[in-house]
Amino acid sequence: xxxxxxxxxxxxxxxxxxxxxxxxxxxxxxxxxxxxxxxxxxxxxxxxxxxxxxxxxxxxxxxxxxxxxxxxxxxx
Numbered sequence: 001x002x003x004x005x006x007x008x009x010x011x012x013x014x015x016x017x018x019x020x021x022x023x024x025x026x027x028x029x030x031x032x033x034x035x036x037x038x039x040x041x042x043x044x045x046x047x048x049x050x051x052x053x054x055x056x057x058x059x060x061x062x063x064x065x066x067x068x069x070x071x072x073x074x075x076x
Contacts, residue, residue: 033039 029039
């Protein structure tokens with residue numbers, strides 16, 4: 001069954017359908033710098049710590065929910 005599922009999800013890979021956005025942006029910065037332009041770096045977003053806390057809270061809630069479900073099944 002696993003092989004069948006993988007076979008159904010597998011498709012021909014056509015790299016021309018995709019663009020490397022990181023590479024494109026990097027090349028644009030290099031050209032700007034080469035032409036004498038100034039490059040200003042953006043500060044890193046401050047929400048990263050918040051996202052980590054939210055992820056941790058979500059994971060804890062998920063674990064708690066699974067433990068409660070297991071307790072109900074064992075009690076029945």
